[in-house]
Amino acid sequence: MYSETPLLRWDIFCRVIDNFGDIGVCWRLACQLAQRGQSVRLWVDDPSALGWMAPEGASGVEVKRWTSPLDMTNITPGDVMVEAFGCEINPEFIAAYAYHISVKGQKCRWINLEYLSAEKFVLRSHGLPSPVMSGPGKGLIKHFFYPGFTAGTGGLLRETNLLERQANFDRTAWLEQQGLNWQGERLVSLFCYEPAGLGDLLEALAQDSPPTCLLVTPGRAKTALDAKLSDEKRLKCLWNKRNKLSFLYLPTLSQNDFDHLLWACDVNLVRGEDSLVRALWAGKPLVWHIYPQDDDAHVAKLSAFLDWLQAPASLCNFHMHWNGIPPAEAVHSRPDFLPQEWQMCAAQALKRLLAQDDLVTQLIRFIAKNH
Numbered sequence: 001m002y003s004e005t006p007l008l009r010w011d012i013f014c015r016v017i018d019n020f021g022d023i024g025v026c027w028r029l030a031c032q033l034a035q036r037g038q039s040v041r042l043w044v045d046d047p048s049a050l051g052w053m054a055p056e057g058a059s060g061v062e063v064k065r066w067t068s069p070l071d072m073t074n075i076t077p078g079d080v081m082v083e084a085f086g087c088e089i090n091p092e093f094i095a096a097y098a099y100h101i102s103v104k105g106q107k108c109r110w111i112n113l114e115y116l117s118a119e120k121f122v123l124r125s126h127g128l129p130s131p132v133m134s135g136p137g138k139g140l141i142k143h144f145f146y147p148g149f150t151a152g153t154g155g156l157l158r159e160t161n162l163l164e165r166q167a168n169f170d171r172t173a174w175l176e177q178q179g180l181n182w183q184g185e186r187l188v189s190l191f192c193y194e195p196a197g198l199g200d201l202l203e204a205l206a207q208d209s210p211p212t213c214l215l216v217t218p219g220r221a222k223t224a225l226d227a228k229l230s231d232e233k234r235l236k237c238l239w240n241k242r243n244k245l246s247f248l249y250l251p252t253l254s255q256n257d258f259d260h261l262l263w264a265c266d267v268n269l270v271r272g273e274d275s276l277v278r279a280l281w282a283g284k285p286l287v288w289h290i291y292p293q294d295d296d297a298h299v300a301k302l303s304a305f306l307d308w309l310q311a312p313a314s315l316c317n318f319h320m321h322w323n324g325i326p327p328a329e330a331v332h333s334r335p336d337f338l339p340q341e342w343q344m345c346a347a348q349a350l351k352r353l354l355a356q357d358d359l360v361t362q363l364i365r366f367i368a369k370n371h
């Protein structure tokens with residue numbers, strides 16, 4: 001029924017709160033819409049990260065500086081407004097949109113794109129309408145769109161050519177480009193905040209593991225690692241005296257190269273929202289450093305994800321320790337790092353996800369069906 005994809009003009013609004021997840025998700029969304037022939041304007045209050053994340057831009061995506069107030073001279077709103085992560089679109093834009101659709105006799109296509117979660121409320125809330133009760137949008141209806149891991153949610157962002165990109169990826173050549181003369185050591189990527197279990201992991205990798213190279217992303221991950229490495233106690237006992245653990249410090253990578261990093265590594269330590277999804281697409285064992293929230297809302301969110309992942313007990317324990325969350329039951333104080341044991345659930349999760357429609361396919365279908 002929806003085989004004909006309508007070609008629409010999209011306005012995606014993104015406010016950069018902190019870190020790179022907001023712009024990372026919105027950029028992928030914009031590119032993936034454009035990949036399907038949609039015309040996209042991405043309004044972002046701070047586009048600076050796009051300089052390294054997407055240095056080449058993308059055809060079909062126009063990046064616009066989102067100022068407040070927004071100068072509406074020469075701006076005609078498109079057909080669809082996407083308000084990412086409750087970022088609150090300016091009233092002047094909403095007023096112009098309301099006028100535009102009424103003149104064109106179009107229905108309102110206003111999407112509230114929410115954060116990713118595996119919690120049960122997502123199934124209840126995905127797709128719900130939210131009538132606007134006041135302001136210039138009064139009478140319009142927004143719809144909640146929840147990304148998710150299962151049928152009945154909005155799915156996950158996945159480009160149409162993901163599998164082809166992966167099939168054409170040359171691991172050794174890419175590692176060489178990053179300056180790594182790879183001798184077959186185990187490769188582990190590190191993209192995190194300040195994980196509680198980092199010191200213990202470093203010690204474990206230096207003592208009783210196969211030779212491992214940690215590929216360290218810049219920013220908070222590198223700073224957290226440096227702090228652990230300069231820990232005097234550890235230096236005194238020559239913790240890495242057999243040089244089992246080595247490090248490769250990476251520059252900021254483009255989003256495409258960040259994907260390559262995850263495909264090149266045997267284990268991915270990721271964080272936030274977008275890198276978690278990308279690590280799932282990599283199909284390798286992963287450990288998630290969840291974005292910590294003051295009210296501890298992240299604890300339930302992490303448990304729901306681990307349930308969905310069908311994570312074995314060792315992986316659940318490792319996650320709790322890594323995230324500094326006290327375990328429900330008494331477990332070993334330093335859970336083992338056991339990627340071989342975790343590979344199976346990563347592979348099965350990937351299989352389940354590939355069998356579902358991706359987020360953009362679902363979003364376009366949702367727009368066509370409800371509007």
Ligand SMILES: Cc1cn([C@H]2C[C@H](O)[C@@H](COP(=O)(O)OP(=O)(O)O[C@H]3O[C@@H](C)[C@H](O)[C@@H](O)[C@H]3O)O2)c(=O)[nH]c1=O
Pocket residue numbers: 017018019020021022023024025052053115191217218251252253254255256258271272273274275276291
């Ligand atoms: C390290 C690195 C990251 N990236 C990209 C990958 C992702 O798109 C993005 C990182 O985003 P995330 O993985 O989501 O992690 P994050 O911690 O940067 O973002 C977080 O921001 C908070 C405000 C949100 O509330 C969180 O939910 C989360 O989105 O940066 C690169 O492109 N190159 C790099 O070198």
